[in-house]
Amino acid sequence: MLEIDIEKALPDFRLQVSFALETEFLIVLGPSGCGKTTLLRCVAGLVRPDVGRIAYNGRTFYSSTEKTFIAPRDRRVGYMSQECALFPHMSVKNNIWYGVARPTSRSKELYEQLMRLLKIEHLAQRYTGRLSGGEKQRVALARALMTEPQLLLLDEPFSSLDSETRLEMQAQLKLMHSIWGIPFIVVTHDPYEAKVLGEKFMFINKGCQTDPPPLWIRTYLADNNETCLLA
Numbered sequence: 001m002l003e004i005d006i007e008k009a010l011p012d013f014r015l016q017v018s019f020a021l022e023t024e025f026l027i028v029l030g031p032s033g034c035g036k037t038t039l040l041r042c043v044a045g046l047v048r049p050d051v052g053r054i055a056y057n058g059r060t061f062y063s064s065t066e067k068t069f070i071a072p073r074d075r076r077v078g079y080m081s082q083e084c085a086l087f088p089h090m091s092v093k094n095n096i097w098y099g100v101a102r103p104t105s106r107s108k109e110l111y112e113q114l115m116r117l118l119k120i121e122h123l124a125q126r127y128t129g130r131l132s133g134g135e136k137q138r139v140a141l142a143r144a145l146m147t148e149p150q151l152l153l154l155d156e157p158f159s160s161l162d163s164e165t166r167l168e169m170q171a172q173l174k175l176m177h178s179i180w181g182i183p184f185i186v187v188t189h190d191p192y193e194a195k196v197l198g199e200k201f202m203f204i205n206k207g208c209q210t211d212p213p214p215l216w217i218r219t220y221l222a223d224n225n226e227t228c229l230l231a
């Protein structure tokens, strides 16, 4: 279980978030600049909260009272940023293997599985600087999963895609979630995407979880159980 209870001062407001998550697919919604990316970066260890605690399956990633801070590389958290952040001078294959310290027969199998599932086998030797937006996002997703994360964070993963590719990627992401059995946290601005992917939903406004979430979200997600709204 992921447990988060943190505060972080940002220039215009304070990010204050508290929730717990098992292995569900959590969607984080909210207006631009409300703190969604900062929340993901706190979980990944790229930003240090001011106070609070983040723990995963009993392991403390961060605690202000215990003065604990686990470095990002030691958290086993996959993080796909808005920019994908691939190395353009490296091939698709080398990008995907980048975070793996030592190849094993298991990691080779995983690589083959990801290439197949994400339909990027034919791109293995291509430089990532020469890929389309959708191809880059598939490669970034493969790279994030290749490290066998215990938790996957995706920041607006499909924002730059056309609607057809976007639908295809949403289906693939859902499949990945069902296969991997770990919590996925996805930030999106797209209510349709939220509804298609999400099992739980959290709405943030100016750093705070809104309680209750805005009416448009409750209406839009009406056929999802009300208790799935985290606030």
Ligand SMILES: Nc1ncnc2c1ncn2[C@@H]1O[C@H](COP(=O)(O)OP(=O)(O)OP(=O)(O)O)[C@@H](O)[C@H]1O
Pocket (backbone or CB within 6 Å): 010, 011, 012, 030, 031, 032, 033, 034, 035, 036, 037, 038, 039
């Ligand atoms: N490194 C930083 N230093 C100072 N301020 C920052 C930093 N990162 C983010 N902020 C500010 O914190 C606030 C929240 O930013 P954040 O990127 O978390 O929002 P967001 O909800 O992800 O926005 P968007 O939906 O536009 O991506 C914004 O006002 C932003 O300008």
